[in-house]
Amino acid sequence: MASQPLSDRVLARDPRAIARGISLIEDETPEGALLVGRIFAHTGRAYLVGITGPPGAGKSTLVDRLISNLRKEGKTVGVLAVDPTSPFSGGAILGDRIRMQVHAEDSGVFIRSMATRGHLGGLARTTAEAAIVLDAAGYDVVIIETVGVGQDEVDIVRMADVSVVTLVPGTGDEVQALKAGIMEIADIFVVNKSDREGADRTVASIEVMLATDEAMGEGWRPPVLRTEATTGRGIDELLAMIERFREQSSDTLGSRRRARGEWRLREILSRRFMQHLEHNVLAPGEFGQWLDRISARETDPYSAAAEMTSGVFLTPDVISAAVQVGGSSPAGGRVSTCGKLDEATTSFPQVDTRPLSSHPPTHGADTRLTIDHVGIAVSDVDASLKFFTGVLGLTSGETEDIKSQNTRVRFIDTGDAKLELVESLAPDSAIGKYIDKRGPGLHHVALRVPDIQAAMARVVAAGVRMIDQVPRQGAHGSLIAFVHPGDTHGVLVELKQLAVAPEGH
Numbered sequence: 001m002a003s004q005p006l007s008d009r010v011l012a013r014d015p016r017a018i019a020r021g022i023s024l025i026e027d028e029t030p031e032g033a034l035l036v037g038r039i040f041a042h043t044g045r046a047y048l049v050g051i052t053g054p055p056g057a058g059k060s061t062l063v064d065r066l067i068s069n070l071r072k073e074g075k076t077v078g079v080l081a082v083d084p085t086s087p088f089s090g091g092a093i094l095g096d097r098i099r100m101q102v103h104a105e106d107s108g109v110f111i112r113s114m115a116t117r118g119h120l121g122g123l124a125r126t127t128a129e130a131a132i133v134l135d136a137a138g139y140d141v142v143i144i145e146t147v148g149v150g151q152d153e154v155d156i157v158r159m160a161d162v163s164v165v166t167l168v169p170g171t172g173d174e175v176q177a178l179k180a181g182i183m184e185i186a187d188i189f190v191v192n193k194s195d196r197e198g199a200d201r202t203v204a205s206i207e208v209m210l211a212t213d214e215a216m217g218e219g220w221r222p223p224v225l226r227t228e229a230t231t232g233r234g235i236d237e238l239l240a241m242i243e244r245f246r247e248q249s250s251d252t253l254g255s256r257r258r259a260r261g262e263w264r265l266r267e268i269l270s271r272r273f274m275q276h277l278e279h280n281v282l283a284p285g286e287f288g289q290w291l292d293r294i295s296a297r298e299t300d301p302y303s304a305a306a307e308m309t310s311g312v313f314l315t316p317d318v319i320s321a322a323v324q325v326g327g328s329s330p331a332g333g334r335v336s337t338c339g340k341l342d343e344a345t346t347s348f349p350q351v352d353t354r355p356l357s358s359h360p361p362t363h364g365a366d367t368r369l370t371i372d373h374v375g376i377a378v379s380d381v382d383a384s385l386k387f388f389t390g391v392l393g394l395t396s397g398e399t400e401d402i403k404s405q406n407t408r409v410r411f412i413d414t415g416d417a418k419l420e421l422v423e424s425l426a427p428d429s430a431i432g433k434y435i436d437k438r439g440p441g442l443h444h445v446a447l448r449v450p451d452i453q454a455a456m457a458r459v460v461a462a463g464v465r466m467i468d469q470v471p472r473q474g475a476h477g478s479l480i481a482f483v484h485p486g487d488t489h490g491v492l493v494e495l496k497q498l499a500v501a502p503e504g505h
């Protein structure tokens with residue numbers, strides 16, 4: 001069983017695989033993204049129920065009752081309980097553990113707590129993706145329980161197929177909930193702890209609020225139900241109401257899910273865009289320098305953003321255009337005016353992007369790929385020279401810092417192909433992470449291509465993934481792009497097009 005791919009095990013509803021899959025997603029690993037890609041076609045069958053409300057409203061108790069009743073109907077249930085980091089609700093994790101034990105023997109129930117740690121607005125996305133895992137695993141109903149205290153939580157529940165907002169009597173919750181923006185997302189209101197005094201008043205005040213809500217159109221008017229989660233009173237009615245909503249909203253379910261898809265796609269794109277900007281476009285520390293300039297009123301956020309992104313749009317089209325105009329640097333190339341930065345390293349690549357094939361070839365007109373260099377990750381370029389030049393007697397070029405990748409490199413001559421010694425200049429650079437994980441050693445093989453765009457196009461057309469969707473600047477003004485090692489038998493392959501202007505060495 002364990003030798004099967006994770007995705008197959010998730011689809012077979014193996015609880016350990018499901019738990020693992022959700023962890024991969026929670027940790028925002030590439031494997032998590034890969035898993036989502038593999039199982040996505042199998043989703044869309046589960047009905048997503050979002051339950052939110054103030055801390056301690058009885059959401060977990062309510063969910064527990066829903067699980068039991070749904071099980072009696074023969075339905076399988078997956079639950080995601082988003083652990084609130086809020087100081088009000090320290091009991092949630094313990095409570096969820098106890099619930100997990102109650103349902104531990106039942107293979108038709110899966111309960112999982114989602115941690116909120118460290119996510120910068122990504123909680124809603126990771127929760128949505130965890131829901132995808134439960135959906136693919138074939139649970140009929142997926143319940144997402146979250147405290148309605150922040151935008152993230154509200155986003156999570158808004159994305160469900162039905163949103164249940166839980167309030168309790170006599171605490172002025174309605175007002176709080178209104179402030180938090182959770183009233184607008186409710187499809188169904190539940191006044192839980194209706195055994196307590198003031199339930200009638202709370203129900204009435206919600207109804208008054210709904211009656212005065214002019215934004216509400218002709219369609220579904222959110223009903224206000226009473227429950228007593230501890231005894232189970234009102235739970236059947238709640239389930240029946242959820243079912244009624246499901247039937248009544250079947251026309252709009254598609255558009256609601258489409259909106260969910262759009263939101264998720266935009267979320268992923270923004271994240272990718274930011275990552276690309278921070279890792280491939282901005283120099284280390286540059287983001288902070290822009291912030292400093294904005295704080296000092298030397299520039300405004302719009303101008304800063306415009307300048308910071310002007311180099312991001314080096315799309316294949318822009319490159320081709322540059323090629324056609326005869327190798328001037330791309331129009332609109334980024335010229336940094338961020339005073340403290342070294343212009344030479346932060347302005348956009350001053351490389352000639354003409355394919356090599358249109359130039360007097362320096363290595364014969366052979367279009368076969370040749371090894372340009374073999375990359376070796378080292379802790380310290382200077383120290384490693386003792387061996388490579390000292391002991392082996394090889395000659396080398398100059399040391400060059402590649403700011404965009406946070407690396408220091410030095411090429412060692414070994415005939416046609418070279419060795420590239422690569423040192424990390426920041427712990428979070430790709431090389432830094434590599435050395436952290438595996439120690440120094442062989443890192444990548446660079447193949448010299450006459451035309452990097454053509455080479456990338458061929459790779460992509462064959463269904464092989466590229467790490468870089470767009471060529472970036474490498475050492476000595478070259479253009480480089482890495483192929484995804486997951487598709488190359490574990491070998492990190494770099495495609496490299498030499499700069500046209502011959503370098504000094």
Ligand SMILES: Nc1nc2c(ncn2[C@@H]2O[C@H](COP(=O)(O)OP(=O)(O)OP(=O)(O)O)[C@@H](O)[C@H]2O)c(=O)[nH]1
Pocket residue numbers: 054055056057058059060061062084088089090091092095147192193194195196227228229230231
């Ligand atoms: N009297 C009464 N108490 C209830 C009812 N439902 C839940 N409780 C109690 O309220 C407390 C909080 O219940 P939980 O289900 O943990 O509430 P929660 O909304 O999940 O709490 P957090 O996850 O911490 O926000 C527990 O002591 C429950 O036993 C109810 O209908 N009536």
Ligand SMILES: [Mg+2]
Pocket residue numbers: 059060061092095145
């Ligand atoms: Mg809870």
